[in-house]
Amino acid sequence: MSILLPANLQQCPSPSLSPSTPLFSPCPSTAFSFGRTRLRCLRLVTSCVASVQSTVANGSVPAPAVVVEREQIRLGLPSKGRMAADSIDLLKDCQIFVKQVNPRQYVAQIPQLPNTEVWFQRPKDIVRKLLSGDLDLGIVGLDTLSEYGQENEDLIIVHEALNFGDCHLSIAIPNYGIYENINSLKELAEMPQWSEERPLRVATGFTYLGPKFMEENGIKHVTFSTADGALEAAPAMGIADCILDLVSSGTTLKENNLKEIEGGVVLESQAALVASRRALTERKGALNTVHEILERLEAHLKADGQFTVVANMRGNSAQEVAERVLSQPSLSGLQGPTISPVYCKQEGKVSIDYYAIVICVPKKALYESVKQLRAVGGSGVLISPLTYIFDEETPRWGQLLRKLKI
Numbered sequence: 489m490s491i492l493l494p495a496n497l498q499q500c501p502s503p504s505l506s507p508s509t510p511l512f513s514p515c516p517s518t519a520f521s522f523g524r525t526r527l528r529c530l531r532l533v534t535s536c537v538a539s540v541q542s543t544v545a546n547g548s549v550p551a552p553a554v555v556v557e558r559e560q561i562r563l564g565l566p567s568k569g570r571m572a573a574d575s576i577d578l579l580k581d582c583q584i585f586v587k588q589v590n591p592r593q594y595v596a597q598i599p600q601l602p603n604t605e606v607w608f609q610r611p612k613d614i615v616r617k618l619l620s621g622d623l624d625l626g627i628v629g630l631d632t633l634s635e636y637g638q639e640n641e642d643l644i645i646v647h648e649a650l651n652f653g654d655c656h657l658s659i660a661i662p663n664y665g666i667y668e669n670i671n672s673l674k675e676l677a678e679m680p681q682w683s684e685e686r687p688l689r690v691a692t693g694f695t696y697l698g699p700k701f702m703e704e705n706g707i708k709h710v711t712f713s714t715a716d717g718a719l720e721a722a723p724a725m726g727i728a729d730c731i732l733d734l735v736s737s738g739t740t741l742k743e744n745n746l747k748e749i750e751g752g753v754v755l756e757s758q759a760a761l762v763a764s765r766r767a768l769t770e771r772k773g774a775l776n777t778v779h780e781i782l783e784r785l786e787a788h789l790k791a792d793g794q795f796t797v798v799a800n801m802r803g804n805s806a807q808e809v810a811e812r813v814l815s816q817p818s819l820s821g822l823q824g825p826t827i828s829p830v831y832c833k834q835e836g837k838v839s840i841d842y843y844a845i846v847i848c849v850p851k852k853a854l855y856e857s858v859k860q861l862r863a864v865g866g867s868g869v870l871i872s873p874l875t876y877i878f879d880e881e882t883p884r885w886g887q888l889l890r891k892l893k894i
């Protein structure tokens with residue numbers, strides 16, 4: 489891999505960091521950090537057209553020619569950061585227990601999957617190691633996958649919505665000064681301030697996706713600087729005009745007087761299960777392992793959004809009760825209501841006056857469903873959590889086989 493810098497990289501004087509530094513300093517400072525090389529106070533002057541080439545900072549690794557033989561399937565999990573605990577917790581919820589003796593131990597076993605070992609790595613390294621063949625499966629954010637995977641065909645998304653790590657990658661600009669009335673990417677691009685000599689300066693850790701997005705949106709006069717964190721400070725420091733970073737609650741933007749703009753969202757992200765195509769097609773046992781993990785994930789995630797609702801309903805027959813229940817839009821359950829007779833003994837005689845109905849209801853629609861049940865004569869409504877829903881086959885399994893062309 490090589491560091492790809494525009495040929496016409498020029499040096500500029502050190503910046504003034506005084507509070508009076510204008511937002512539009514004519515010769516601003518940027519710091520490009522590529523691996524261990526830190527090039528300070530360099531300014532890209534003519535290469536304002538976004539470059540989509542690989543860099544050392546995020547360069548994708550070509551898949552190896554052969555799959556190296558080994559006994560174990562390797563699953564990469566985030567070793568630190570906000571995704572680490574959530575990944576382990578999700579697997580635990582699927583009855584997959586990762587046995588990590590202490591947090592500094594970077595390899596762990598899973599008793600439920602004896603042919604699989606866990607390797608804890610930084611999210612970006614999980615993507616790199618999937619590409620190099622050192623990992624077979626991994627859990628990472630879709631943002632990290634896109635940034636470091638760079639659409640490499642060896643990377644396959646097995647489950648794209650693991651229900652944690654929700655955030656989006658978005659452009660944010662100051663909400664003051666010359667940006668006060670700028671509310672869209674188009675308006676930002678059309679500001680007269682940007683030229684070949686004075687491009688729009690974007691601070692971002694996403695040095696692949698950032699330039700690609702700008703190029704796709706036809707924004708020509710743009711240049712990028714990068715840093716490892718706290719990017720939201722860059723505009724106020726006079727280092728950049730805008731930032732491209734992850735947003736979740738929006739608090740960090742708000743606290744730094746920044747705002748998002750229409751058309752400025754590069755991607756929506758959450759945690760995903762990713763695999764190496766080579767591993768799935770060529771490594772013995774990998775496909776079986778991914779099938780089991782996928783089934784467990786789907787069963788848990790599907791159930792996680794639902795409640796089981798049990799209610800008694802007076803009626804003359806199961807058919808008649810079913811017709812009443814199905815007249816309500818929120819009561820059809822996953823396939824339809826299960827209806828069973830409730831046998832009561834009165835004065836020595838067994839009779840059926842009630843039917844018990846069981847349905848699954850989306851958590852979001854809970855109260856609406858209770859109201860609808862009452863409206864058709866339901867009483868004694870019991871609600872309990874659902875733990876797993878195993879379908880006949882998970883739809884994502886079929887999709888995976890199609891992606892693998894098997």
Ligand SMILES: Nc1ncnc2c1ncn2[C@@H]1O[C@H](COP(=O)(O)OP(=O)(O)OP(=O)(O)O)[C@@H](O)[C@H]1O
Nearest residue numbers: 569570571611629630631632653654655734736757
């Ligand atoms: N504010 C956020 N809210 C929710 N998820 C986020 C947020 N920021 C990042 N993420 C998700 O979590 C992943 C890991 O982010 P995290 O901040 O833990 O590590 P990192 O940014 O890679 O490393 P570091 O911040 O230590 O340099 C991101 O790739 C993204 O998918």
Ligand SMILES: O=P(O)(O)OC[C@H]1O[C@H](OP(=O)(O)OP(=O)(O)O)[C@H](O)[C@@H]1O
Nearest residue numbers: 717718733734735736737738739740741
């Ligand atoms: O919208 P919010 O909920 O405020 O979250 C957004 C912030 O979270 C991430 O930073 P992180 O906490 O990972 O710190 P970092 O800059 O050191 O990576 C991201 O880079 C934003 O700065």
Ligand SMILES: [Mg+2]
Nearest residue numbers: 569570716717
């Ligand atoms: Mg972070």
